[in-house]
Amino acid sequence: MQAYEFINSLIPPLKLTDRAGMALNWMEEIRTDSLPVIDQGRFLGFIEDEIIFELNDREELIGNIQLESNACWVFSDKHIYDVLRVASENQSNLVAVVDRENTYLGVVTMEDAIAAFADSLSIKSQGSVLILSLQMKDYQLSEISRLVESENTKILSSFITSDPLDDSRIKLTLKLDKPELRHVKATLERFGYRVIDHYQEESGISSEEDRIGNLLRFLDI
Numbered sequence: 001m002q003a004y005e006f007i008n009s010l011i012p013p014l015k016l017t018d019r020a021g022m023a024l025n026w027m028e029e030i031r032t033d034s035l036p037v038i039d040q041g042r043f044l045g046f047i048e049d050e051i052i053f054e055l056n057d058r059e060e061l062i063g064n065i066q067l068e069s070n071a072c073w074v075f076s077d078k079h080i081y082d083v084l085r086v087a088s089e090n091q092s093n094l095v096a097v098v099d100r101e102n103t104y105l106g107v108v109t110m111e112d113a114i115a116a117f118a119d120s121l122s123i124k125s126q127g128s129v130l131i132l133s134l135q136m137k138d139y140q141l142s143e144i145s146r147l148v149e150s151e152n153t154k155i156l157s158s159f160i161t162s163d164p165l166d167d168s169r170i171k172l173t174l175k176l177d178k179p180e181l182r183h184v185k186a187t188l189e190r191f192g193y194r195v196i197d198h199y200q201e202e203s204g205i206s207s208e209e210d211r212i213g214n215l216l217r218f219l220d221i
Contacts, residue, residue: 003083003097004076006116007106011094013038014047014062021058023047036096036107037067043096043104045070073098076105083113127156128181129199132172132188133163139170147191148176151183171196 013036014023023035027049034046045067052058055065072089073096074082083095087110095113097105132144145155156175163169176184181198189195 002076003074003078003080003095003108004105006080006083006108006112007097008109008112009106011035011107011109013104013106015039016044016061016063018062019058020052020055020060020062020065023062024049024052024058032093032109034068034092034094036094036104037062038104041103043070043073043098043102046072046092046094046096068092072096075100080108080113080116083108084110087113126179127175127177128179130174130176130181130184130188130195131197132174133169133194133196134172135168136170137168139172144172144174144188144193147187147193148174148184151187153178153184 010030011032012026014026016037016039027033027035033049037044037047046069047062047065048068051065051068052060069090069092072086072092072094074086076097076099087093087095093110094107095110096107099105139160141155141158148155154177156177158175159173161171161173163171178184179200181200185195185198
């Protein structure tokens with residue numbers, strides 16, 4: 001699940017000596033609104049189509065155009081989580097990947113990163129999703145797993161997000177291997193856990209669109 005594994009080889013980098021018109025042609029061809037720019041193997045940032053349109057000069061050199069998101073990159077050995085974090089921080093659909101010598105290797109698209117993230121959370125596996133709200137100091141996954149397993153159910157994956165309304169609380173999302181949640185939910189509530197949401201998946205979910213949709217529900221987007 002390292003960043004270099006998800007580099008999209010179809011997205012080429014631009015050089016400072018390339019023309020704006022070529023950048024627009026490439027963007028149209030691969031259906032993206034930005035492209036990475038490199039110089040002597042070093043990542044410099046991304047060029048956006050909006051900026052080129054505003055200049056209205058297809059002959060302008062890329063080197064004379066303002067670049068965006070020069071910090072939107074990760075090392076090649078970083079986890080796909082880091083790719084998503086950097087993309088979110090920079091509000092970018094592309095994240096550059098460099099090696100430990102800062103040599104540009106390529107970019108990861110958010111579509112590929114989200115699909116990989118979905119796989120890591122076992123979203124394609126049938127089951128259900130349970131979301132708990134609890135104090136960070138009370139978080140013990142081993143204890144929660146014990147209670148879930150007491151109902152003959154397994155936790156396939158878990159994910160923590162902070163509570164935007166209370167810094168001391170977290171939301172714990174659990175992917176379970178069984179579609180029936182009633183007994184698990186009752187057991188957790190009996191031991192003082194607060195269940196704030198749940199999703200019982202229907203059988204036959206396999207398309208990429210459904211998997212991405214489930215991921216977005218995981219993240220509360």
